[in-house]
Amino acid sequence: MTNKRPIGIFDSGYGGLTVFRSIADLLPGYDYIYLGDNARAPYGNRSFNTIHQYTWECVQMLFDMGCPLVILACNTASAKALRTIQQRDLLNVDPSKRVLGVIRPTAEVIGNYSKSKEIGVLGTKGTVQSGSYLIEINNFFPDVKVSQQACPLWVPLIENGEHDKPGADYFVKKYLDQVMAQSAKIDTILLACTHYPLLLDKIRAYLPQRIKVVPQGDIVAESLKDYLHRHPEMDKKLTKDGTRQFYTTSDDTGDFDHHATMFLGEDVKSSYIPLK
Numbered sequence: 001m002t003n004k005r006p007i008g009i010f011d012s013g014y015g016g017l018t019v020f021r022s023i024a025d026l027l028p029g030y031d032y033i034y035l036g037d038n039a040r041a042p043y044g045n046r047s048f049n050t051i052h053q054y055t056w057e058c059v060q061m062l063f064d065m066g067c068p069l070v071i072l073a074c075n076t077a078s079a080k081a082l083r084t085i086q087q088r089d090l091l092n093v094d095p096s097k098r099v100l101g102v103i104r105p106t107a108e109v110i111g112n113y114s115k116s117k118e119i120g121v122l123g124t125k126g127t128v129q130s131g132s133y134l135i136e137i138n139n140f141f142p143d144v145k146v147s148q149q150a151c152p153l154w155v156p157l158i159e160n161g162e163h164d165k166p167g168a169d170y171f172v173k174k175y176l177d178q179v180m181a182q183s184a185k186i187d188t189i190l191l192a193c194t195h196y197p198l199l200l201d202k203i204r205a206y207l208p209q210r211i212k213v214v215p216q217g218d219i220v221a222e223s224l225k226d227y228l229h230r231h232p233e234m235d236k237k238l239t240k241d242g243t244r245q246f247y248t249t250s251d252d253t254g255d256f257d258h259h260a261t262m263f264l265g266e267d268v269k270s271s272y273i274p275l276k
């Protein structure tokens, strides 16, 4: 235990690092703890109950490490666990803590990226089946048509370090072809899984140039900045010594460090945090 009160960033594995990177760039002064549940990733194909249980366990670990605020840097967890955590779990445990997700901030702005008013949303099976993006985007942009596509093999490719190998190309092209086949008017593709930016080069290579590909990191970072501005009571609680700590539920911290260093572009030394 330290006297730090960091912002907690949670993902099932490595994907949240793409969001953390944007957050740490925009708000470098805060203390951060990143927690990846690599031992149990991917979450994407798991049931509602399992995703909620895993996510809530990890959120509580971050609370125990002193975080008053946790960002679920994972669409699957945001789609399947956030509401129960916000509306039930927090009230039972500590109503002064806050947990925020990535879907709403993304839905709030994504309609502005499209001229044709047709967006393709790529996510895990869990995110797509939840219908969260359809509902949320429709709230903010009722005139925008959303086509969804699940890409169930992308996260396993990334978690296993195969995303930049030639073998990944077949599955990248397959899901892109499937989403583009839904409507020729799509001009914007939202990467609604925090892992997918790691496939960005390949995704761009298989899409026509006119298509805008939008990762969420910068959107979520801007939204967090705005949240902290609107909630000075939370901002005051957070300590600001610019420290970063990394935890993984996998005992292979060497593997985590290797991936995370590559994804973040800075040296990462993680610690193992065993699941209870």
Ligand code: DGL
Residues within 6 Å of the ligand: 011, 012, 013, 015, 016, 041, 042, 043, 044, 045, 073, 074, 075, 076, 077, 124, 127, 155, 192, 193, 194, 195
């Ligand atoms: N990174 C997570 C997301 O944004 C999903 C990864 C997983 O399937 O575990 O949805």
